[in-house]
Amino acid sequence: MARSRQQPSLREVFATKLRELRHSQGLSQEKLAELCGLHRTYVGSVERAERNVSIDNIEKFAGALGVAVRDLFEGAR
Amino acid sequence: MARSRQQPSLREVFATKLRELRHSQGLSQEKLAELCGLHRTYVGSVERAERNVSIDNIEKFAGALGVAVRDLFEGAR
Numbered sequence: 664m665a666r667s668r669q670q671p672s673l674r675e676v677f678a679t680k681l682r683e684l685r686h687s688q689g690l691s692q693e694k695l696a697e698l699c700g701l702h703r704t705y706v707g708s709v710e711r712a713e714r715n716v717s718i719d720n721i722e723k724f725a726g727a728l729g730v731a732v733r734d735l736f737e738g739a740r
Numbered sequence: 741m742a743r744s745r746q747q748p749s750l751r752e753v754f755a756t757k758l759r760e761l762r763h764s765q766g767l768s769q770e771k772l773a774e775l776c777g778l779h780r781t782y783v784g785s786v787e788r789a790e791r792n793v794s795i796d797n798i799e800k801f802a803g804a805l806g807v808a809v810r811d812l813f814e815g816a817r
Contacts, residue, residue, distance in 0.1 A: 673798065673809060715794040717792040717795070718792060719751065721795070722750035725817070731817060732817065733810045736810055740808060
């Protein structure tokens with residue numbers, strides 16, 4: 664589905680917030696992946712909004728970052 | 741992973757909120773499914789927390805219900 668620049672997909676909102684929160688904690692993709700029990704290349708692809716990430720993995724990301732799930736969707740409609 | 745009754749999984753939080761918001765709008769599972777372009781049995785299984793629902797479908801549910809994504813995660817850690 665075509666989307667304007669003004670209306671990013673939920674994947675894109677999530678990808679941006681994930682990277683932002685990871686950076687703010689000084690974590691590498693490798694380290695975050697390790698904390699989540701996921702693969703480093705998977706984390707990279709989620710941060711590029713290439714993956715249709717599942718709710719179970721969303722929960723892992725929030726847990727590993729120590730943030731509320733809603734923080735990963737900040738800015739979403 | 742074992743969880744206490746006091747700490748529902750994110751799937752469970754989402755399932756409960758989805759059903760609650762659907763009911764509050766007087767929608768059947770069939771109608772919500774139709775609005776989302778998903779199958780009725782799929783909606784039922786998501787509401788029973790049986791499915792590892794993806795971010796693209798989370799976006800469809802929020803859009804169909806006319807709610808913010810964060811509303812579907814209300815009560816999540």
